[in-house]
Amino acid sequence: MKQFFLIFTGILFLLEFYIYQALKTVVSNPYGRIAYIAINALVYIFLVYNLLFINRSDRDHHRVQVSATVVLAVLLPKLFIVFFLLIDDIFRLLQFGFSYFTNKETHFPERRKFLSLAGLAIAGVFTSLFLDGVAFGKYRHRVRKVKVKIKNLPESFKGYKIIQISDMHAGSFFHPQKLQHAFNMINEQKPDLVLFTGDMVNNLAEEFNSVKNLFASINAKDGKFSVLGNHDYGLYIQWNSKQEQAQNIPNLIKLQKEAGFEMLLNEHRIIDKNGEKLYIIGVENWGLKPFPQYGDLDKATRGIPQNAAKILMSHDPTHFDEIVKEHPSDISLTLSGHTHGMQFGLDLKNIKWSPVQYRYKKWADLYESGGKYLYVNRGFGVIGYPGRVGVLPEITLIELT
The missing domain is CATH 3.60.21.10 (Metallo-dependent phosphatases)
Structure with missing residues (x-):
């Protein structure tokens, strides 16, 4: 169990580092980047704390609800950012192969910025949807x-x-x-x-x-x-x-x-x-x-x-x-x-x-x-x-x- 936890933590860290590259592409202000890191750290601390204390003796369901909301509204949408970054990296790999065999340099920084923005925007949409689902969706009978x-x-x-x-x-x-x-x-x-x-x-x-x-x-x-x-x-x-x-x-x-x-x-x-x-x-x-x-x-x-x-x-x-x-x-x-x-x-x-x-x-x-x-x-x-x-x-x- 401990080994699994360490592997899972390592994968999360790599994904977050990868996602941070998208943030750097579109956010030049260092305070904005620091704020993102701080908020992210608080989210993970909160989740770890909640997971450590969830057990079958809990008589209410609210700790589980809050944890599920954080995962779906904050963490899951980040997969869209990863998806768009992967698209760019595939293009960059193809460009590298093209340059290697043709000796012609190709570079498209605007594409990286566009795909980073697209990933962040879609992640933001899904975060909004999941939060709306909590505040209003469950009452839309x-x-x-x-x-x-x-x-x-x-x-x-x-x-x-x-x-x-x-x-x-x-x-x-x-x-x-x-x-x-x-x-x-x-x-x-x-x-x-x-x-x-x-x-x-x-x-x-x-x-x-x-x-x-x-x-x-x-x-x-x-x-x-x-x-x-x-x-x-x-x-x-x-x-x-x-x-x-x-x-x-x-x-x-x-x-x-x-x-x-x-x-x-x-x-x-x-x-x-x-x-x-x-x-x-x-x-x-x-x-x-x-x-x-x-x-x-x-x-x-x-x-x-x-x-x-x-x-x-x-x-x-x-x-x-x-x-x-x-x-x-x-x-x-x-x-x-x-x-x-x-x-x-x-x-x-x-x-x-x-x-x-x-x-x-x-x-x-x-x-x-x-x-x-x-x-x-x-x-x-x-x-x-x-x-x-x-x-x-x-x-x-x-x-x-």
Whole structure:
């Protein structure tokens, strides 16, 4: 571990020295260069200090959030400077070869300055985007409307409106009152049903207290249901005792109940309209390892008629391909979250890209496989990096057809 740390430090030092060459090219004032070195040193001291003291006994998420912000907003954009400097150095190498064989000197100092400026400018743009994502991006909630065909949907449920929200991560918000506008947006849709698909908290049930009144303010004609996500089990902190950890989920269930949400733990509920039925199924978290696999679809669907209209809440979208779509219960629609769209990417009408797609094939929007549908919600909150760039927080309005 010590050897790895020394190698990593050496690589960082070389990269910083390389980047400093770009700064020297465009900043002639020595005080400006000194200021850059001083600020850089403070950033690294801060990061080292934070990393040394991050441990599983920390009960809040704020040290991780600040560290992630510094890495993404200050260090990562520097890779663009390195990229442009490398372009110039490749040109210089080619020029050297040309001069060596032709005995003709070539020198383009303006190119070096231009590429250095370009690298610094693009790094500055990305720094601004990541900082904007923290200050404003995580509050730019939008309603995404989608119509979904449900097999054997009774006439009474045609046009039925369901709001799906997911991945609140209540402990990630310093100022949860700033989310009021998003909850107003939910109520403006006048939903028949509200479904929350997991990760209400980062670890501790008590985190929900900060947003309990907001969730209680949600109105839905036929009820509000939720399921557990991987974070709700409190797997990512060190507990004082096994008893304390064991009590965490009962506490979360109790707090959500106070906000009007019923937790479904490998079970189902029936929505009845005019004697016709829609089955809402909720399973505990089931994801590919290392995520927990507590979801029991056999248990959750026991007693449901084969030809009934069914909607499943399952936090992790990998559950769909691995188990759900081939399950004999024949579930028409699965609602998931979990991926957050990695809170970073391009999320345009015809162009969708996020680094998370290299881990999850189904990471946002509606997917169809074998006549069955999966909708992956982009998440309501944030985790790790406390912001969003490109992939905005989502409220999904699903209309059944």
